Amino acid sequence: MSYILAKSLIVLVALLIAVGVFCLRLYRRLWVNLRHGQPSGTFGQWGTRIQGLLKFVGAQFRLFRVLLPGTAHFFIFWGFLLLSLTILQAIVEGLLSFRDPHFVLPIIGTLGPLALLQDLFTVFVTAAVLYDLSVRLFVNPPRYEGSHNAQAATVLGYILTIMVSLSVMNGIRINLGDLPAPSWRPVSTLVGGLFRGLDPQAQFTIGEVAYWIHLGVVLLFLTELPEGKHFHVVTSIPAVLLRNLEPAGRLPAASDLDGAPGIGAIENFHWRAMLDFFTCTECGRCQDVCPAFASAHTLSPKLLMMSLRDHLKERGRTWEKQTSSGTGESTKVLLGDVVSEEALWACTTCYACDQECPLFIGHLPLIVNMRRRLVIDGRVDSELQDALANLGRYGNSFGQSERARARWTQTLDPKIKDARREPVEYLWFVGDYASYSPALTEITLKTAQVFQKAGLDFGILYEGERNAGNDVRRAGEEGLYEMLAEKNVGVLSTCSFEKIITTDPHSYNTLKNEYGFNGSSRHPVLHVAELLDQLIASGALNLHNDLGSKVTYHDPCYLGRYNGIYDSPRRVIRATGCNLVEMPRHGDRAACCGAGGGRIWMKEGEMLERPSEARVREAISLDGVGTLVTTCPKDVSMFRDAVKTTGNEDRLVVRDLIELVHAAL
């Protein structure tokens, strides 16, 4: 048999096998498993979705948050797209070899500028791959802890091999005059130069070997694609396209699938969530920003996704067997074996992981859903149990009577309006911590004074207020959340007001994004930072004093990442005459204080370093900064404690934004 005939046959067979294996694995991974998942509802807002695809996949937007690896990936991604055409060429050339051994695809194979791009990208990709390999092999950053590094290095090896073999193949064909548009291929020409000394037959042989290596590795990679983290090559596009467009601060409703809310088994997940398991690239960016991981290594969002993926694969095998024989072996239990309870409870719901993930994997809703099942099963630690019992009984986590909620107002004169009895413009939802924590009463009083100075027509709900329920919901106690929300909405619906204001970002988040108010009119909800910004801008609040101190600002999770409010507090700080210096982790990278998601109600556990202490140390690292400003009562509590426990009382003072404004009046 002639070589060109053999070539066609081999390419055909190899292609069929590779595609066959790929499709079979695709079927097993996606179809079998996702079919067992729950319906994900309909998807809309296609305009936004397509735009997202262009921005986040096309422009690789989130990848640049970690600059060098992000840039490298940008080139690998675009190189992949551009050079996939050369793969197509190689396949068609192979199949048609018996007819025309020099077959070249029209346009794709001949267009000069395209050839130039491809040639340049071969270099870019090679450089990127070499950079990535050096990171994998020599730098080994902490975010790769737990990732399959051997697999990653192997694939990088594949890509490198594909690039090199392509260049060698092209270079030799240029030498033999067998490649269109050679003047547009400087790189290939250069590579070809290495072989120009050899006789044509030898060059041809080497060229063909390069071809086989090139095609072989590509087909091998294709078959391996669905197995590991490189499946994201296939799943990333549907994942980004179908990402969750609901506001970050709005959790999905609790589904009742097998008699109980929440998720207790892998098949309780929506198929869309299952797609996320296969989309995780094990990049570890989420792990790098996770406060639970940094403080105690109890939770890694990355390892969570990987465990879920592996468990789904395992269950998938059982489901396959089930169709042919009996019940199939019982495998591990989701809650406890696959995902530890400790890991699930360690989450502070700070949203850093979801914010960071380049492929919009939603870690948070999964964690909350699994927590919902733990709560139903009573698998709750005793401290959290006490807090939930207090919230259910007294409407606050402090275990104090609801009648004591407004005790902080006793010294005020004139009395704050009772919004339950008279109409007000601004209904001030005070929140548990501001009401009950003795250490924070001073700040609450100052808040009232600032409102009064600004001439606001405001009132509070006094004993009618209950915990807004944001963290109750994130702790997985959906029933208690509903009960609290019902009570609050019940009281609010009897009041007459225009806007709701609050100093607590947690209450703000749920009031704004999750509360369904009776009637069609939804009242605007403002955080005090937004309000102060507006009042200062409009002149309603005049700041006479220039504080002049050097401060830094901590973005509360539920104000910043969840609701995008970064600028108003900064404008307010500058308006008080303070000199604002940013911490390394600020804005949407702000590091959580560790109190959210109900964590403040749970046993602390063993810690390498408390998140709040790490943050205080970060603030102190700034030269000349003596004040840490934030605008969340829990943040103030946590950071003040951390200042004490790290022995920095002389070095750093923690202030609420209101205190700055109050001092600047």
Next chain:
Amino acid sequence: MSADAYVVIEHLRGQVADISYVMLAAARELVRDSDGKVVAILLGHKARELSTDLSADEVLYVDHPDLKDFIPDAYQAVLVGLIKEHQPRAVLMGNTSIGADIAGALSVTLDLPLVSSCRQLTSDGKFVCQICGGKILAEGALPEPASLVTMTPGAHKAENGRATTPPTVTDAQAPSLEGLRTQLRKYIEPEAADVDISKESLLIAVGRGIQNQDNIALAEELAKAMGGTVCGSRPVVDQGWLATSRLVGKSGKHVKPKVYLALGISGAPEHAEAIVDSDVIIAVNTDPAAPIFDIAKYGAEVDMFDVLPPLTEQVKQAKG
């Protein structure tokens, strides 16, 4: 029918409990203006010598092998007989794991009124009960002609129930104790304690205000600096933050140190009764209304986390 006050002596494994002496003092007060006697009822087996320091006019001692340890059924059977026979004015039992087990059945069987959780008896026949965690006191006249009372430490001091000269002991016959439905199998000792806090002279006590296990280290540091021992109230031990050997309270140990530094402890009755014999109690609590301030000599209305670091530092400096 007599004016006598009977006291059921509580003893466990060869030791007479403090409450017995408290009750003897209360009984003494009750009969002060009458011709009634204070009669101690001692049930046991080969336990006669436990009567030596009881401040009673008479001790009725019933010896039976089945009375070697406290069995509610057995005590009930004996006491029903004794009370029916002698018909005293009042029978005092402890509001404890011994007294409270028998008071109910005795009240029903003998059809006698029962006053529980009583902290004080007066010579004019009044009782004062302590209820609702010590927040409420209820006063009334001790029902006539006879009443049962379960007593809790309060107005009467144990030292007033101790005698220097042994009282007269009269033997009384035990009824048949056949067919007891309750039996003792064995005792389980508490885990070997590294330290016996009831013998320590400097105690640093933490309450719920310590908030979590890690903060105990702050108290430990002060204890180390001062040469004292850390102990705690029930919530702290229930959470597992301190060993049970460190529990101070009604169900834990009674302590009588020179100094009892109470940090973040509210001073509920079950804890208070176990520390009142301290020389000096110093209380640190953010709640000015905490009952601990009513039994402490010195107090500070401050957050313990604010005062612990400077205190530890200054103690270290003072000791050089």
Next chain:
Amino acid sequence: MNIAVLAKLVPDLVEELSIDASGAKLDTSFARLIVNEFDDHAIEEGILLKERFGGQVTILAPDDEGIDDVLFTAAAKGANRLLKLKGISAMETSSHALARAYADVVLELKPDLVLAGVQAHNDLDGSVGSLLAGMLNLPYVGYVSGISMQDGQAALRKEYPAGLIAELQVTPPAVLGIQAAEQPPRYVAVSKVRQAMKSSSIEERTVAPTESPAVPHIGRMFKPEAAQHATMLAGAPDEIAEKLVKIFKEIGVI
């Protein structure tokens, strides 16, 4: 195993308590009621016994505002029957009268064990469990913190001060006063309780309370006034620390 658990509500001590106009009773109009902590442990222990040894758990309670929630929560934990005694309120009834009201119903249930909290903080005439045992002529052991069934006998752990435990054996039927369940009362999610409200029902028995002469008459109820009060040290934490060190030196501990 047939288990009956007696549960009742008591004033919640988190709230301010006040005496009513007569000066001899608690003012119940504003008092918040909460399940007696020890009764809550009794419910938990009853459920644990059912989980371990099988059988039925019946919860009995007098009628007070808020008792339904307690009963449904017990049902959500696994209690089989919920029995409310109508016509009798824990706040208005002495322990003797309550025990008498329970007696007939309990006889009917023929339980192997009756579990009740060892005490309630507002008891003035003893604990309901111990009185009920006397009325039914059943053995009673209080301060129980562990129960196990072995060969038809109930093996108990009874708590004494300073961590000492006695292991006792009782022949059922018996009444036990629970100090603590073997694990803290489990958490029941609000949605589970709401579900129990739909799937379970509370049986009602009307009882006419009989007042017993065995109950002491209260002439006066009042809040204690402290005979003394601590000498308060004032100032910043540093200053307080200084004063404390001075006191320690005076006493001679440092």
